[in-house]
Amino acid sequence: MPFIQRILASLVVLTGLCLPVQAAEGATVLTVEGQFDGGRRSFSLAELEALGTQTFTTSTPWHDGKVTFEGVAFARLMEVLKAQGDTAEVTALNAYSIDVPVDDLVTNKAILALKRDGQYMPVSDKGPVFIIYPFDADPALNTEVHYSRSVWQVRSIALR
Amino acid sequence: MITLVRRLAIIAVLGLGLAAVIYSHLIVSHQSTVDQAKRYDIAWTGFNGRLEVTSLRERVARFAATGDQDAANDVKLFFQIVVGRLNTWGAGEFGKFIASSPLREARFEGLVRDLTSLEPLVEKLEEPQARAQLMRDLIAISTAMDRIGGEAYSASLNEAEAVRKSLRGQLTVETWITGLLLSLGSLLVVFLLLQNRWLSRAHATAATCAANHAFLARHDALTSLPNxxxxxxxxxxxxxxxxxxxxxxxxxxxxxxxxxxxxxxxxxxxxxxxxxxxxxxxxxxxxxxxxxxxxxxxxxxxxxxxxxxxxxxxxxxxxxxxxxxxxxxxxxxxxxxxxxxxxxxxxxxxxxxxxxxxxxxxxxxxxxxxxxxxxxxxDVTMRADLTRRRRIESDLIAAIALGEISPQYQPQVDMENGRIVGVEALARWTHPILGRIGPDEFVPIAESSGKVVELGRAILERACAEATLMPADVKVSVNLSVAQLVRDDLVDTVQEILGRTGLSPARLKLEVTESIVMSDTDRCIATLRKLKQLGVAIALDDFGTGYSALSYLRLFDWDELKVDRSFVRSIGSDPHSLSIIQAVVGLASQLGIKVTVEGVETEEQRNLLRHVGCRIGQGYLFGAAVPLNILSARLLGTALPAPAGRRAHLRLVDKSPSAS
CATH class of the missing domain: 3.30.70.270 (Reverse transcriptase/Diguanylate cyclase domain)
Structure with a gap:
């Protein structure tokens, strides 16, 4: 395993250096659609961060050991947009799409993570936006359902 | 049968307990199986990796077809996505799956290396050779990812199968336990029904018993009459x-x-x-x-x-x-x-x-x-009588102890010369509230309440003590009751009293009635003989009123007969009475027995009695019963009959003929 980690680390470093696909300052990283003023809004990383961020540390099925995430609470996003809607249709860069109940995201304090262990996350590290639940805070979250709702490389969210 | 069923019921309950323990144990293991089942499903991330590398190949092909800058950016994005996928595969749960097989681990390392080596080619997409090389290498990478993804899928399937198998095994055990629980439960229900039946039987028995008890509580057991x-x-x-x-x-x-x-x-x-x-x-x-x-x-x-x-x-x-x-x-x-x-x-x-x-x-x-x-x-007076009777009964013992009941003495006089030859001690009670109570009233009460022995003893003792104060030629007569006579200690008591008072036995005369002797003749006669051996004289009282007076004369060597007052009372009017007295006197003198006549009240009676040979008389003519001090005064002038005034007075206070 340490061996793999070493390889992967080099892979991440390599890709991070050579292919800064969305490194452009002010580029849109997330688009939100739905029943709110304007009906559609795009966010750059800086804009998202400006909404205020939260941090928690948790273990996940996709990481070794505990990881600290920092990002905007989904509830905060809803609050800022004054958005209505029961369901968030979340779509990833790889076209993976899933319907998540807004209530579930809000109640279970899911965040739109922008940083992992203090670093912005590139696409190769599930970035730039990663919906993550505080799994360690509530053992009931550790189910396939919430794993499937933890979408990485999030591109857009449609509130319905 | 009951014991057997009880044992079986206990076994059933123990079985139920055991089944419950096994069941709870099963539920715990169930929980862990379910936990296993809800673990992160590696098949999904494996599948997505395969999809992503295919998408990357598509993007490369599209760029080759269009040469569009957006398509180029797409290729770069998807290359990053695939890199991200391999990052995901290398860590967390999928990382553990990779590490679980050294061969797979080696293969994965090759995959990562190969993908890393593609990076320069992605940068040079515009070059057809590089692009062709990329397409070729991506096929190999796709194949390798397919392989690992496929393995993840089958590993996932195997795990799911293992979980299912474990669940099936547990289900079987559960089925057995459920069956066991049901059978034990049914068994208990059967026991319950049995017990119910026994209970209702016991209840019926208890009800019968209760009915019997209820009947017995309200009925007399012997006659079945209401109680x-x-x-x-x-x-x-x-x-x-x-x-x-x-x-x-x-x-x-x-x-x-x-x-x-x-x-x-x-x-x-x-x-x-x-x-x-x-x-x-x-x-x-x-x-x-x-x-x-x-x-x-x-x-x-x-x-x-x-x-x-x-x-x-x-x-x-x-x-x-x-x-x-x-x-x-x-x-x-x-x-x-x-x-x-x-x-x-x-x-x-x-x-x-x-x-x-x-x-x-x-x-x-x-x-x-x-x-x-x-x-x-x-009659309403009976209630007053009862109250008085109860009072007398309750005060009796204290009266004996306090000396409220004491003997008075009626003279027995030699009718020839008027000399007092003896006295009969008669119990008299002066009650502090009720006043004088006659012996005809309190003696039966003493008899019925069992206090007559004490009463008799007290009178005897007092009379003996007081007799020592009288002239030595005066004898004292004391009545014995049946209760005293049947007691074994009577002789000892008399002896003891004589010893204590110092009275000569020859001066004591004990009077018994015919009816007393009748009650237990042999025993009474034996006692009387012992008394006589002490030197005490024995008189037969109320002679002539009983059934078989003559046979009693034969049974015992009486010292004296006391002819009943009823004969004396009628001698003036009925010549037979006098004849009977005459005959008794004759008979007694033949047998060597003295005769005393009771109830002499008039001079005429005295003269008639003297005429038929009676010497000793007792009655109001010679004086009623008086306390010792008055008697002593009389004895000083012994030849004189009682003064007429006193006689009348005494008759008023002691009017009951049965008093003596």
Missing amino acids: RLAFHDAFALEIERQRPGCVAVLAIDLDGFKAINDTLGHTAGDTLLIAVGDRLSKFVSLWPEASAARFGGDEFVVILRVEDGVSEALDKAENLRRALAEPYRLPDGTVVIQATIGLAVATPATPDPMQLPDNADLALSHAKARNKGTVQLF
Whole structure:
């Protein structure tokens, strides 16, 4: 395993250096659609961060050991947009799409993570936006359902 | 059977407990199986990796076709996505899956290396050669990712199968346990039903017992007649009922039942009681609204309603008394027994009808004391009598101790010369509240309450002590009661008293009546002989009133006969009486027995008695019973008869003829 980690680390470093696909300052990283003023809004990383961020540390099925995430609470996003809607249709860069109940995201304090262990996350590290639940805070979250709702490389969210 | 079922039930309960333990254990292991089942599914991330590398190949192909900058950016994005996928595969749960097989681990390392080596080609997409190289290498990478993804899928399937298998195994065990629980439960239900049946049987038995007890609580066990409790309830009801006529209560007592019990035995006594109860309830059942009860012993009570008041009640009571007096044919023989009945009728004047049973009882006591074998109607004076009687009874012991009851002495005089030759000690009671109480009243009370022995002893002792203060030629007579005579210690008592008082035995004369001797002749005669051996004289009192006076003369060597006053009273009018006295005197003198005549009240009687040879007389003519101090004064002038004034006075206070 340490061996793999070493390889992967080099892979991440390599890709991070050579292919800064969305490194452009002010580029849109997330688009939100739905029943709110304007009906559609795009966010750059800086804009998202400006909404205020939260941090928690948790273990996940996709990481070794505990990881600290920092990002905007989904509830905060809803609050800022004054958005209505029961369901968030979340779509990833790889076209993976899933319907998540807004209530579930809000109640279970899911965040739109922008940083992992203090670093912005590139696409190769599930970035730039990663919906993550505080799994360690509530053992009931550790189910396939919430794993499937933890979408990485999030591109857009449609509130319905 | 019950024990077996109980054991089986205990086993069933233990089995249930065991099954519950196994079940809870199963649930825990179930939990872990389910936890395993909900673990992160690596098949999905494996599948997505395969999809992503395919998408990357598509993007490269599209760029090759279009040469579009957006398509180029897409290729770069998807390359990053695939890199991200491999990052995901290398860590967390998928990382563990990769590491679980060294071969897979090596393959994965190759995959990562290969993908890393593609990066320069992605940067040079515009170059056809690089692009072609990229397409070729991506095929190899796709194949490798397919392989690992496929393995992840099958590993996931295997894990799911293992979980299913474990669940199936647990299900089987659960099925067995459920079956076991059901069977044990059914077994318990069967036990429950059985126990229910036993319980209802026990309940039925208990109910029967309770009914029996209820009957016994309210009925007399011997005669099955209602008992006192049932009678009082019925009586209270009868009083409350507003019906025409009056309620009457009969208190019935058999005369001499104790003697029958003593002579024929308790079994015969019980048989007689059953027969009496039977006859009583049959007779009473002929009367409307009447019922009989047994209070215990030979005490029966009847409650009835009479329309014509007291006269009808008296008639019915008399009829019943006659019916009960008919002979009873028992297995041991025919028994004739009389009944005495006390009657109380609730007339409109009766203040408290609830007192009827008490009143009937009082009337019964009254009749028992005076006229056995009759019906006695209650009279209000009986209640006062009872109160007085109870007072006397309760004060008796203290009166003996305090000397309130003390002997007085009636002179026995030689009718030839008027000299006092002896005195008869007679018990007298001066009660501080009730005043003077005659012996005819308190002696029977003392007898019935068992205090007569103490009374007799106290009088004897006092009389002996006081006799020592009298001239030596004066003898003192003291009466013995039956209760004293049947006691084994009488002789010792007399001896002890004589010793203590210092009275010469020759000066003491003990008087017994014929009826006392009749009660237990052999024993009494034996006692009297012992007394006589002490030197004490024995007199036969009330001679001539009993049944077989002459045979008693033969049985014992009497020192003296006391001719009953009834003969003396009638000598003036009935010449036979005088002849009888003359004959007795003649007979006695033949046998060497002295004669004293009692109840001499007139000079005429004295002269007649002297004429037929009587020497010693006792009676009011010679003086009534007086205390020692007065007697002492008399003895100083012994030849003189009592002064006329005093005599009259004494007769007033001691008017009862049976006093001596």
